[in-house]
Amino acid sequence: MADVAVGKDKCGEQRLVSLPLSRIRVIMKSSPEVSSINQEALVLTAKATELFVQYLATYSYRHGSGKERKALTYSDLANTAEESETFQFLADILPKKILASKYLKMLKEKREDDEANDGEESDDDEAES
């Protein structure tokens, strides 16, 4: 199905949009407050999504750590979401990853802190975490 809207058309010219419009429409309509979308709005949203993918990739690559290794990694993207204001809306779906060992260490440190505080104020735990 995806083949239909992919790539170049018969004349060899670049198509206007390469993302499948039907899929873009399904995503748009999944938003409950939207009642109808005209074809131009659909085409523009699809085109905008392509531009967005290009921009997110190039921005993350340029600001990322993998330039010498010629690589784009997840953490480059997570950094972009965290640091760039424009891409802030992605922060929830591109969370920064940390190592399990680091996380365990954080937990341990927290526990030790809690224990140290235990003697003085025992119900402060919630506020501190």
Place this chain on the structure above:
Amino acid sequence: MAERPEDLNLPNAVITRIIKEALPDGVNISKEARSAISRAASVFVLYATSCANNFAMKGKRKTLNASDVLSAMEEMEFQRFITPLKEALEAYRREQKGKKEASEQKKRDKDKKTDSEEQDRSRDEDNDEDEEKLEEEEQNEEEEVDN
């Protein structure tokens, strides 16, 4: 319409191709990075739709149109997309106009029963997928587009 969660994903092959075309040759894109960008793209569509819908509501319109999407880009701080989007819109309108003329030509040709029918038909098959939607959407377009 979206019955399964996968229905909200964009095709990986297309996303990968767009990323590859945007980056310098030979850059390796991890699988995780690809799926992250793909998810980000779906969220972008939802975010843009919601912003555009706000503009439509402000204008007391029920149908999202091109200007709503452009306003949404501005609001989302993706002003850099506006010029290329306007160009794409122009190209799209030219294409539609061409199609309309072609189909009018076809009608005339049909009446005359000329040989060019065959050619037109093969072009039609190419656009089959869009055609259904176009018909369904035609009403809206006629009301809102020509201004």
